[in-house]
Amino acid sequence: MNDKYLTISYECLSSIGNSFELESMMSEVVITFYQKTKALFVGFYERRDLSSPMIYAGKDIGYKAEFSQDKDECSLLQYNEFHIVVLPLKSSYMKFIYKKENNIEEIYSMVCNFQRKINFALSACAGVKELEKLNDELELRVEKSVEQIREHEKMLLIQSKSAIMGEMLEMVAHQWRQPLTAIGMISNNMLFSIILTESENEELDKKLFENELEDINKQVRYLSDTIDDFRNFFKESKSKQEFFIEEAIDKGVSLLRKQFEQSSIVIEIKNKCKRTLLYTYKNELMQVLLNILHNSKDAFEANDMKNKKIIIDCTKDDENLIIKIEDNAGGIPEDVISKMFEPYFSTKKEKNGTGLGLYMSKIIINRHLEGSIFAKNIDKGASFTIRIPIKIKKRGV
Known part of the structure; x- marks a missing residue:
């Protein structure tokens, strides 16, 4: 050539x-x-x-x-x-x-x-084309799997809320018992006053009746507010909202207070970050707090503890809000602490525990609130630490 x-x-x-x-x-x-x-x-x-x-x-x-x-x-x-x-x-x-x-x-x-x-x-x-095809198929499968995981998580979230609905009804009973008793007593006093007045041919004390009716109205408003609190808790959080951290903590604790008082459990709140504004899912944060508080209550009952106390300590650093929930209920067994955030893991099978509470708490904090949660044993009990990024709503968005 x-x-x-x-x-x-x-x-x-x-x-x-x-x-x-x-x-x-x-x-x-x-x-x-x-x-x-x-x-x-x-x-x-x-x-x-x-x-x-x-x-x-x-x-x-x-x-x-x-x-x-x-x-x-x-x-x-x-x-x-x-x-x-x-x-x-x-x-x-x-x-x-x-x-x-x-x-x-x-x-x-x-x-x-x-x-x-x-x-x-x-x-x-041909190899590259086949690889691109496989990659496209893999992306579709990943997208589908992610969507399935999200749907599964939504179902678990609903299931988790449903699992505590029975306990919530018990809380409603505790919350309502005192105002209903008060309404009954005021009504009886008014009826007794009417009977005495008629028998002695005296005029009814209008001012006394106005005061007692106002007391009844106060109790009715309390009952109505309680229903609103529980209804709002079960309402699905489809969008983020602005709120102060004390609103979520105080509202969550108020839902449990009567029930915890019945069990002689003292809840102490140390909030060093009042008026800290968050932009996230309020109801879901409240659900996490309720799950952890219920966990402490169950530990107190299981260990038959005295001087029961839960401390909710809220602090913050430059970027995160930090909520610590500590109890003196005896701590978490070592063989449990490594599994407690796994789905369907429960030490309360005999009490029909679903094992979803802490698992869903981790899902909510990690994925929905973009934070972190972990647990450890302390001197006389257990400590849960939640870290949530401090984000505020962008104005004009």
Whole structure:
């Protein structure tokens, strides 16, 4: 092969495999061969049964290539005044058309020598395309899995709230017992006053009745507020809201206070970050606080403790609000503390514990409130620490 064809061969060889995208790669190959070998036509056919090229340069003469079933050899054909070189590739082929001339053997030899190189480049393109397809499928599967996980978490959140609904009804009973008793006593006093007044032919004390009716109204408002508190707690938090941290802590504790007083549990709040404004899911934060407080209550009952006390300590640093909930209920067994945030793990099977409370607390804090939660044993009990980023609502959004 003379210097001229060595140069042509090198330039044609250099055009192969410069892209992993089939059309781009083969366009460069076709154009380079067309220009450098002075062909009348060069075409790339994506499949062997196709008569129309995917990519071509020049003008075809209408000759349709035929292939042997058991051979993939390059062939040189004569058709009228033309030489035709057919280069079979893996599942495709290339066709080269030249005018009849003496140097066709050198061109034919060069084209045949490139068969393996072009096949490698085509395999690389096919591999990348398959990889991209797999990657797209994987992305879709990941998106679907993430969506399924989110839906599952929503269901668990609802299930978790439902699991404590019975306890909430018990709380309502505790919250209502005192005002209902007070209403009953005031009503009886009013009725007794009416009876005495009628029997002694005296006038009713209007001022006394007004005061007692006002007392009844106060108790009724308290009952109504209690219902609103519980209803709001069970309302799904679909959007973030602005609130001061003491609103969530005080409201959560108020839902439990009567029940905890009945069990002789003292709740002490040390809030060093009052008037700290948050922009997050208030009800979900309250649910976490209730779950942890219930956990302490169960520990007190299980260990038959005296001088029961829970301390809620709220502090903050430059970026986070930190809520610590500590009790003196005896602590968490070592074989439990590492599993307590796992789904469906419960030490209260005999009490129909679902094992969702602390698991959902972790999900809520980590994913919904973008914070963290962890537990450890302290001197006489357990300590839960919640860290929540201090975020405020952007004005005008």
